[in-house]
Amino acid sequence: MDSIGGRLREERERLGLTQTELGDKAGITKNTQRLYETDQRSPKADYLQALHQAGVDTHYVLTGDRPGTLDAQPLGLPAIEPGPEFSPVKMYDIEAAAGAGRSFEGEPVKTILHFPSSELAEQGLDPAQVVGIKVRGDSMDGTLADGDWVLVDRSKRDPKQEGVFLLLVSGERRIKRVQRLAGGALFLISDNEHYQPEMIKPQDMHDVEILGRCEIRIGRIV
Structure with a gap:
């Protein structure tokens, strides 16, 4: 053709x-x-x-x-140059992205997707603060499936607003539903009922860092 x-x-x-x-x-x-x-x-x-x-x-x-x-073929568009109305978002594999700290600089980029800037703005997202993460495992089944991609807003790291967050727990990046408990403890919840919730006590908070709030899921409809 x-x-x-x-x-x-x-x-x-x-x-x-x-x-x-x-x-x-x-x-x-x-x-x-x-x-x-x-x-x-x-x-x-x-x-x-x-x-x-x-x-x-x-x-x-x-x-x-x-x-x-x-x-x-990598996810998304081939190597073309989209117009200025699109914003690039770096997409990382959560297993490959295993470095310490909130910065993704130097991590291997799986691919780059370009999203309409206006649509990101409608969702309250600043492209400069957004990264994409590939979900691994079944602990969030019902919300996020293995192989899904999720856009993470790195500017939203306060668990007072309950939701699903990307966290660094003892050096490992994980996606969990987070609730703040009285006294400053955190409750990490897997939406898959086969996994037990995990409590992070205030004295153990030095091992935990919230990297951003999961905002948009990209995955297959089943």
């Missing part, structure tokens, strides 16, 4: 989806999907990000170059 629209149609047919079905996965109408496939409209970055999550080889769609396997 010699056009983005043609390759997009080819990928849709490879997955056995109708224009309506693929459009639903990306949050657009059948008509918009048709316009993309006939090259009457250029697809946007957030649309392509949604397609990647649905199994579309977005690298092939944009470049015509298909890697040997889809596993070789």
